[in-house]
Amino acid sequence: MPSVIGLLEQREARAQGELESWLEVLRQAQEEVATAQKRAERARVAREELVQALAEEGVESGPVPPLEAGAAAEPGGGRADVGFDERPPQWRPGMDEAALSGMYREVFRIVAAAEGAVAGAELARGLGRGDQKNEVEKARHRAYTLEARGWLVRESGGLFRCAPGTSGLVAQVAFPASAERPRPGGG
CATH class of the missing domain: 1.20.5 (Single alpha-helices involved in coiled-coils or other helix-helix interfaces)
Structure with missing residues (x-):
């Protein structure tokens, strides 16, 4: 034994x-x-x-389209994936949402239209992506990038709101996430 x-x-x-x-x-x-x-x-x-x-x-x-930019740098012709947006620029006074492209613009619009701070799941629903974990993470990743570039701020609990000075930059455009809510400061 x-x-x-x-x-x-x-x-x-x-x-x-x-x-x-x-x-x-x-x-x-x-x-x-x-x-x-x-x-x-x-x-x-x-x-x-x-x-x-x-x-x-x-x-x-x-702006250089993402496929052309990646094609020369990547072996095998680069990324052929659809849905990759150009990274947002660092926010500076005077910039508005027109400086953003694709989903970055939509994420910014959703946060700007919200009455309070917005969670990743709400961002995904506002983008029409549902509540699937990977879709929530994609939306949250875009929000983190916007935070790093000065467009959004992250609060405790992973909630996002517009950075000071950026919230009045969204044109009055109807989209699913803001259809039933007034814009902050919009009356």
Whole structure:
């Protein structure tokens, strides 16, 4: 009959082996994330420098469609996914919702039209995406991006509202999330 201590030592050794295996997976994943972050940052800086250089030369640079922008940079022709919007610009005084594109604009409109702070599930419903977890996460991700760019602020509990100075920027446009609610400050 094996000893209890011997069985526990075997169990501990197996658990330690699993832990080391998972730590290695985590280390590799962290390296991949760091590499992807560096690549994304380099691409962002390059784009911003190009836009600035074109502006200094007096050349007007409009938004580049996502498929054309990714096609040259990605092996195999780039992303063919539909539904990816150009990242929103950093908010500055004088900017309005016209600076936003696609779902970013719609998320901003939903938050601006709400009477209070808006949760991710409400954003997804306002976008007509339902309550499926992945759709809620897509809407929430857009709101996080808008928060990082100064368009929205996040409150405790993961609720979003317009950042100071941005709430009056939405044109009176009817869309599902605001059909039954008045706009804040709109009377």
